[in-house]
Amino acid sequence: MERLPKIALPVIFLFIAGVIIVSKSAITIGSGEAGVLYRTFAGGVVTDKPPMSEGFHLVAPWNKVYVYEVRQQERFEQMKVLSSNGLEIQIDASAWFQPKYDVLGKLHQEKSEKYVERILLPAIRSAARSVVGRYTPEQLYSTKRDAIQNEIYVETKNIVDDQYIQLNEILVRDVTLPPTIREAIERKLKQEQTALEYEFRLVTAEKEAQKQRIEAKGKADANRILSASLTDKILQDKGIDATMKLAESPNAKVVVVGSGESGLPLILGNN
Structure with a gap:
């Protein structure tokens, strides 16, 4: 009985240590997420293997897993840029993007979890300044909005394509001009x-x-x-034809009198 506490304490200690180790080692990756493994004693960020997929994982307690959202995300950005004649224009745009799944480890290693602030947003601002600077306020306000949206998307995509970011779309939601210029x-x-x-x-x-x-x-x-x-002879012939037709009608009670030089006959009654 005296030896029971001496046995129980190590068991309890081992149990607690096991719980701590398991809690540190158990990683759950949620839906639409992926994990980047960092090996503390084995080379740091794992870049030569696919990222950790959704579900439950066990890792060594001295390693760490960085969880990224790999679904399409949206980021809204307001930018003040200059038109071709130097007037300040406000552009309200949304970017649809997601990290490239297969190179998620490289993204974490080279750009970190703040890749949106460090890479994507500066690229959008740079592209917007470049594109808007080629147009007048009137073009921005009326006819060229779709073209501007497409050009900003293309230029931004060219910047971020080799930065492990997949850009899906740029949407220009509003173009705000100075009130006097708009009027x-x-x-x-x-x-x-x-x-x-x-x-x-x-x-x-x-x-x-x-x-x-x-x-x-x-x-x-x-x-x-x-x-x-129309000669006189033709007119006279037509008058005679008309008179004959009227005369032949059994119900006609017509008086037709010739005039001028036509010499048309006189018809009374129906005989």
């Missing part, structure tokens, strides 16, 4: 729209006038041709 552009666009509307009306009126001239000319030509073909 001036809106006035100019309104004036241009009014001018285009006036020009459209002129063209429409000219086409309508041309149509009326063509129709009038056609009628005049038809009347001239008809007048040239």
Whole structure:
């Protein structure tokens, strides 16, 4: 009985030590995450093997695992850049990105967990300054927004592709100009729209006038041709034909009297 405490204490100590070791060694990688293993006594960051996948893992207690989110992420950024004529423009953009899974160890070793702040965001700002500097405020405000978005994406991707970052998209959500510049552009666009509307009306009126001239000319030509073909003999023959048709109608009660030199007969009643 006296030896029981002497046996129990080491057992308890070993049990506690085991619990601590297991708790330090057990690593759970969540959904959409991956782990980078750092071996304290065996070369540091593991870069020659794929990262640790989702699930439960046991590692030596003196090693450490750095967990990264490898799903697509979004980062919103506001930037003040200069246009081609030196005016300050605010760009609100979102970047869709994720670390490259197969080289996650190199990303951690060379760029660290702060790769977004150290690599991605500076690359986006640099690309935005370069792209926006090629356009005027009017182009940024109206016609070139989609082109600017695509150019910022391409230039940013060229920077980060060899930095172990996968850039999926850059979305330009808003372009904010100084109020005076925006108002001036809106006035100019309104004036241009009014001018285009006036020009459209002129063209429409000219086409309508041309149509009326063509129709009038056609009628005049038809009347001239008809007048040239109507002789006195033709008119007299047509009058006789009309009189005969009226006379042959059983229900007609018509009086037709010739006039001028036509000499048309007189018809009374239905006989």
